[in-house]
Amino acid sequence: MSLASDTAPLVEIDNLTIRFTGERTVHAVNGVSLALPKGQVLGLLGESGSGKSVTLRALMRLLPKKRTQISGTVRVAGQDVLALDDDALSAFRGRTVSMIFQEPALALDPVYTIGDQITESVVRHEGASHATGRARALEMLELVRIPSAKRRLDAYPHEMSGGMRQRAMIALALACRPQVLLADEPTTALDATVQIQILLLLRELQREMGMSVIFVTHDIGVAIEICDKVAVMYAGQIVETGSLRDIVRDARHPYPRGLLASTVHGAKRGQRLETIPGTPPSLSEAPSACSFAPRCTFARQVCRERLPPAVELSPGRVVRCVLAQETVPVT
Amino acid sequence: MLEPIEDLGGAAQPLLEVKGLVKHFPVGGGLFAKTKVVQAVDDVSFTVAKGETVGIVGESGCGKSTTARLLMQLMPRNEGEIIFDGQLVGESMSLRDLRRAMQMVFQDSYASLNPRLTIEESIAFGPKVHGMADGAARTLARDLLTKVGLKPETFANRYPHEVSGGQRQRVNIARALALNPRLVILDEAVSALDKSVEAQVLNLLVDLKREFGLTYLFISHDLNVVRYISDRVLVMYLGQVVELGPVDEVWDGPAHPYTQALLAAMPASDPDQRTEVPPITGDPPNPIDPPSGCRFHTRCGFCEDVCISTVPRLSMVADGAHQAACHMVIPGSGHTRAPAASEAAA
Numbered sequence A: 001m002s003l004a005s006d007t008a009p010l011v012e013i014d015n016l017t018i019r020f021t022g023e024r025t026v027h028a029v030n031g032v033s034l035a036l037p038k039g040q041v042l043g044l045l046g047e048s049g050s051g052k053s054v055t056l057r058a059l060m061r062l063l064p065k066k067r068t069q070i071s072g073t074v075r076v077a078g079q080d081v082l083a084l085d086d087d088a089l090s091a092f093r094g095r096t097v098s099m100i101f102q103e104p105a106l107a108l109d110p111v112y113t114i115g116d117q118i119t120e121s122v123v124r125h126e127g128a129s130h131a132t133g134r135a136r137a138l139e140m141l142e143l144v145r146i147p148s149a150k151r152r153l154d155a156y157p158h159e160m161s162g163g164m165r166q167r168a169m170i171a172l173a174l175a176c177r178p179q180v181l182l183a184d185e186p187t188t189a190l191d192a193t194v195q196i197q198i199l200l201l202l203r204e205l206q207r208e209m210g211m212s213v214i215f216v217t218h219d220i221g222v223a224i225e226i227c228d229k230v231a232v233m234y235a236g237q238i239v240e241t242g243s244l245r246d247i248v249r250d251a252r253h254p255y256p257r258g259l260l261a262s263t264v265h266g267a268k269r270g271q272r273l274e275t276i277p278g279t280p281p282s283l284s285e286a287p288s289a290c291s292f293a294p295r296c297t298f299a300r301q302v303c304r305e306r307l308p309p310a311v312e313l314s315p316g317r318v319v320r321c322v323l324a325q326e327t328v329p330v331t
Numbered sequence B: 001m002l003e004p005i006e007d008l009g010g011a012a013q014p015l016l017e018v019k020g021l022v023k024h025f026p027v028g029g030g031l032f033a034k035t036k037v038v039q040a041v042d043d044v045s046f047t048v049a050k051g052e053t054v055g056i057v058g059e060s061g062c063g064k065s066t067t068a069r070l071l072m073q074l075m076p077r078n079e080g081e082i083i084f085d086g087q088l089v090g091e092s093m094s095l096r097d098l099r100r101a102m103q104m105v106f107q108d109s110y111a112s113l114n115p116r117l118t119i120e121e122s123i124a125f126g127p128k129v130h131g132m133a134d135g136a137a138r139t140l141a142r143d144l145l146t147k148v149g150l151k152p153e154t155f156a157n158r159y160p161h162e163v164s165g166g167q168r169q170r171v172n173i174a175r176a177l178a179l180n181p182r183l184v185i186l187d188e189a190v191s192a193l194d195k196s197v198e199a200q201v202l203n204l205l206v207d208l209k210r211e212f213g214l215t216y217l218f219i220s221h222d223l224n225v226v227r228y229i230s231d232r233v234l235v236m237y238l239g240q241v242v243e244l245g246p247v248d249e250v251w252d253g254p255a256h257p258y259t260q261a262l263l264a265a266m267p268a269s270d271p272d273q274r275t276e277v278p279p280i281t282g283d284p285p286n287p288i289d290p291p292s293g294c295r296f297h298t299r300c301g302f303c304e305d306v307c308i309s310t311v312p313r314l315s316m317v318a319d320g321a322h323q324a325a326c327h328m329v330i331p332g333s334g335h336t337r338a339p340a341a342s343e344a345a346a
C-alpha cells in the first residue's frame, strides 16, 4: 500500500478552468491538467499572460473570491483544495504547500524581523513553543546560507540586500517543511550572479528535503538549471508536457518549437533570428479552436474549427496539436 | 524626413567620445546626518565608431541607465566631456542639435509615450518641433509605422494603451527614428518583451540600422542579446568600466574576474551541462560606499594587497582593442599574476 501512495501524484490538477469577471472577462486558464509526483520539479514555462501565476495561485487558493470563477479539481496530498474551508486552508498553507515570489515584499512583512516571522509561522503551524520556533528560524537562515545568521534573525527585510531577502523568503517558506513548494519566478528580478546562487540553493534544498516543486519561469535557461519536467503554457492552456530533455531537444508542438528556435543564444551576428509572427491572443473569449492557429505556419482548417486533441505520445509526454495525432499509430 | 545630419569628421572620427564621465547622486542626509553620495557613474570613458553597435552590460545598479541619461543630457553631470562627431557638446554643438542627432528608446515602453496622443501624433511630434509641417510629419509617421512592421491603417489612430508591449516598443523605435538621428541609445529596449517578440524587435533593429546607417549604443543585462547585436562591449561594475573590447574576444577570453563570473553565471543551455558551483558568492556591494582599490575586490577570488590599496586602470589585454581594469593584466602592478613590467616595454 505504501508503494502505491509513493508513486501516486502529490499534486493532481484536472481540467482547471479560471475566469476573471468584472469590467472585462479574462479567460486566464482554460482546462489545465497536470500531475506532479513526489520529489520532482516541474517547470511551468510560458510568455507573459499565459496563465502561469494564476494556475499557481489557484493551488494556494489565493485568487480573489468575488471576481473569480473556478472549475475543475485540484488535489494536493490527497486533499481537495478547492473544497477546503478556512481552517483547513490555513493549515494547508505553509505546511502542505508554500509559495515564494519574484518580489519578496509579497511574502515578507516589513514591520517584523525575519526571525520573528519564521518563529511565528512555526508556532502557528506546528503548535511548537516559541523557543522551538526561534531555534528553527536560526536553523533555516543557516540552511539558506545567510551570513551571520544569528545576527540576521533580528534584521528587518529592508535592511537586507535583494539576494539576502530572497534567501530569507525561502527560509520562511520552507520553515514548516512543506511537501510542495510553488515558486513564481523567484529569480527573475535578481542579478545574474545572484540568480545562479539562488537557483543552485533551491536545487539543493529540494533534493535534501525531497520536496515537489512547481517552478514558474519564462526563461528556458532557468528551467534547464532546475526542472525535471516541463509544461509549456500558451493562452491559458498547456500545449506540451514532457521531461526537460524532451522539451529542450525534441519539442513537438509548433509553439515551443518556435520559442526554442527564436532564442538569440548562439545566433550569429548579422544573421536573422527565427521568429514567431504575431502576438498571443487576447483572452476575452474561451478558446474554441487552437489558440496558436493565427501564428502557426502549420495551421489548417481543422485547427480553426475545434480544440486540438491532447495526444499522449508516451507516459507523461502530452502534446495538444493535430500534428501530434498523426505521428502516433491509431490503436 | 528631416534633412540628414551632415557628417563632419569623416569615417575615422568616432561618432561619440565620452571622457571621464562622473555622476554622484546625493542621498539621505537630514538636518544632522552627513549627506552621502551614490557613485552611480565614476570616471567612465569610451568611444563609439560610426556605424558600430556598442553594448553595455552589467548588473542592476551598475550605472548603465545613468550613463545613457547623461549622454542624452537628461540630467547634469558632475564631470566629463561628451564629444559628438568631433564637436564638444555644449560648446561647438548645441544641446538642441545633440537631442536631434542622438535618440533614446527606454525599457518601459508605456511611460515614454504620451497617453493622450495617438500613435501617429506621438511619432509626428518631434519632427514638428523641429519645423516640419503637420501634413508632412503625419505622412512621415505613417511611413515609419510601416517600417517598424505596424500597419498604419490599423495602428496610426490608436492610443498607447490600445496596443501590446511589443507593438509599443516598435512605436518608440519609430518615434526615435522620426528625427533622422545618427546615434540611437537602446536602454533595455527589448528586456520587457517576451522571447518570441524580442526576436522580432531585434531583427527590426538590425534592418533599420542598415537602412538608415545608424550607430547603436545597446544597453542590456542579457548577455546573449548583447553578444548577438554588438560589435564591441563595455562591462560595468559599480559605476566603472571594468572591461571593454570586441564582443567575441571578451566572450572567448574574458580578462576581468567579474566578466568571467558574469559569463559563468549564465544559466546552462544544455540539460547535461548544468551549473554545479556558483561562479561567485554574495551580492554586489552598496554603491554608496564602494570598496577601496578595485571595487570588485570583496568578491574576487584573486584579490591581493595591491587590489585593496590601488585602483586598477583600464589596461590593454591583448592588443589595443581589448582592455581590462584588473591588476592581473597590468604589467608590474605588484599582483603575483601580473606580467613583469619589462614585458610591456618589449
Ligand SMILES: Nc1ncnc2c1ncn2[C@@H]1O[C@H](COP(=O)(O)OP(=O)(O)OP(=O)(O)O)[C@@H](O)[C@H]1O
Pocket: B025, B026, B027, B038, B039, B040, B058, B059, B060, B061, B062, B063, B064, B065, B066, B067, B221, B287
Ligand atoms: N535620481 C537618483 N537619485 C539617487 N540615486 C540614483 C538616482 N538614479 C540612479 N541612482 C543610483 O545610481 C546607481 C546607478 O543607477 P542606474 O539606474 O544607472 O543603474 P542601471 O545599471 O541602469 O540599473 P538597472 O539595470 O537596475 O536599471 C544605482 O545605485 C541607483 O540606485
Ligand SMILES: Nc1ncnc2c1ncn2[C@@H]1O[C@H](COP(=O)(O)OP(=O)(O)O)[C@@H](O)[C@H]1O
Pocket: A020, A026, A028, A046, A047, A048, A049, A050, A051, A052, A053, A054, A055, A064, A283
Ligand atoms: N486578478 C485578476 N483580475 C483580472 N485578470 C487577471 C487577474 N490576474 C491575472 N489576470 C489575467 O490573467 C492572465 C494570466 O495572468 P498570469 O497568470 O499572471 O500570467 P503570467 O503567465 O505572466 O504569470 C492575464 O491576461 C492577466 O492579465
Ligand code: SF4
Pocket: A253, A254, A255, A290, A291, A292, A293, A294, A296, A297, A298, A299, A300, A303, A308, A320, A321, A322, A323
Ligand atoms: S493544432 Fe494546428 S494550429 Fe494548433 S499548433 Fe497544431 S498545427 Fe498549429
Ligand code: SF4
Pocket: B256, B257, B258, B294, B295, B296, B297, B298, B300, B301, B302, B303, B304, B307, B312, B325, B326, B327, B328
Ligand atoms: S584587481 Fe584584484 S581584486 Fe580586482 S579583479 Fe583584478 S585580481 Fe580581482
Ligand SMILES: [Mg+2]
Pocket: A052, A053
Ligand atoms: Mg506571472
Ligand SMILES: [Mg+2]
Pocket: B064, B065, B188
Ligand atoms: Mg537600467
